[in-house]
Amino acid sequence: MRTKLKVLFEQQASYVGLLASQRFVNCPNQLVPPLYDALFDEVSWEIEDEPTKELRDSFCFKFYLLITRIYEK
Numbered sequence: 001m002r003t004k005l006k007v008l009f010e011q012q013a014s015y016v017g018l019l020a021s022q023r024f025v026n027c028p029n030q031l032v033p034p035l036y037d038a039l040f041d042e043v044s045w046e047i048e049d050e051p052t053k054e055l056r057d058s059f060c061f062k063f064y065l066l067i068t069r070i071y072e073k
Contacts, residue, residue: 008063017043017061021068036066 008016019039027035043059050056 005065008065012063015062017059017064019064019066021066040064 021039047056047059050059
């Protein structure tokens with residue numbers, strides 16, 4: 001995993017979107033996938049709504065790195 005992340009950050013950094021969120025911390029597991037789908041829908045809509053091609057292209061990523069806090073019991 002470390003090697004894959006290193007390649008992403010060093011060689012393909014312009015294709016990686018970083019999403020950091022605390023939004024789903026206390027959500028039941030069955031709700032998390034639809035919430036992530038909604039989050040990616042928002043990114044897609046942002047691509048469509050930007051007025052210039054440069055701004056639209058700034059949201060076009062091949063990879064997303066999701067960072068969130070989780071709690072284990």
